Amino acid sequence: MPELPEVETVKRTLEGLVVGKKVTNVVVKWPKIIKKPDDVEAFKMKVIGQTFTGVERRGKFLKLILEDDVIVSHLRMEGKYKLSAIDEEFDHHTHVFFTFEDGTELRYHDVRKFGTMHLFPIGLEENELPLVQLGHEPFSEQFTSEVLQTGFQKTSRKVKTVLLDQTLVVGLGNIYVDEALFKARIHPERIASTLTNREIETLREQIVHTLSDAVNKGGSTIRSYVNSQGKVGTYQDNLFVYGRVGQGCKNCQSELEKIVVGGRGTTFCPTCQVNE
Template sequence: MPELPEVETVRKGLASLVLNKTIASVDVRWPRIIESPEVPMFSALLKGQQLLGFDRRGKFLIFKLTDYDLISHLRMEGKYEFFANEPIIDKHTHIIFHFTDGSQLQYHDVRKFGRMTLVDKDQSNMYKGIQQLGPEPKPELFLLPAFERGLKKAKKAIKPLLLDQKLVTGLGNIYVDEALWEAKIHPEQPANTLTSDEIVLLHAAIIDVLDRAVKAGGTTIRTYLNALGEAGKFQQSLHVYGQTGNPCPRCGTPIVKIKVAQRGTHFCPHCQQLQMRDFL
């Protein structure tokens, strides 16, 4: 699944490729991708709209149009592809934005899980999925005291807690594993048993890992390409994710993979030991 770094990279790619283009028409080849309004109205309202900018909130892309915000979530396999001319349409091409200059932007999705919603201009923050998100993982927004308070209230394991997007947004399977390794925290450690020192380390690790991944253009494990058709490079910096059996870069112990909340989870059994503590 594209996580914050991949979605941010797609956002930058779209801004470089289709900014200020005007939509001539929209073909919806798989209607379930459109949440609202109904498909005929969705296509009709987008006709004549100009792409004025691109924002991101967590893993949501927000197309800033003349009169509307178009909210797009890529889910597991969604991706955008731009064609200046001679477009290629295949069975995974589900939405086509035709522009007045003859170019087009296509939305591809092998699993068809992605979703789009059209809302009134500057009202994307009122969208339910966005309202539920925690702060962006930036030092000025992701504040340590609020993060610590949230952790102290939660008895669930730290990994699934970080995946639910409410304490901080943008983390998925890859970057949770990497941040927990960096902070030397076991993925099944109950959140409310973390010490203040561990919370400080985890807070810093989340910011660091996501910042480095954004700068690297995200992580390409299987199919992710950005809107420019380029693969990310952060996979070259992964310490534990996808490294099962390889030596831990810190201590040399083989990395192991287990299931945590039905998600494949990678960690170092020496550096990230489960601490048997009473709830703090």
């Protein structure tokens, strides 16, 4: 599933592709993608005639901003957007088409059909699911060590599980949690409430640093991720632990190990990340 760096990369490329384009038609070939409103025809009629004015990101969600409404889009495992000419061929995995008056189309392609779209009046999207329960943006001033400390103190869960659930800090998935915990030298199975203030500050710094570095490199191309112009990210070339089980730690050369935490495969260094 794309994490913050990948979604941020899609957001930035989409801005240059769709902002200022007026929608003349909408085709939905897989209605289950449209979660709000319940009536797909109502979704189409609300969007047709509006112009895209911006693209934003909230956690792992895209916000496609129209004049009066906003489409909250989650890519899930395989979702992709692409701008195409209206007469360009497409395959059966292309499910939603936004046709523009200039003869181009924004197409949503999703092999697994897990992606979702919710339509809200502008300004109301943060008051309902799926955005209402989201935590702090890691690049915001509000994401402080005190926020992490308060959140950790309230739970008996493992630190990796807390970071994955999106209610304390958003945008982190399996890749970047493993990477940030490694760089902070924190074992993924540590109970979050046992972390010291110094460990929490280090972890906050490494979350921000890791995500920033990944954004600058266009995200990680794991499996089939590409951005909205078909370009791959390169951060996978910089991974310290994710996907490297059995290989030597880049810090101490110990063999990296893999365990399951919260149902997710988790790679760590048993020497650098001791479960104290």
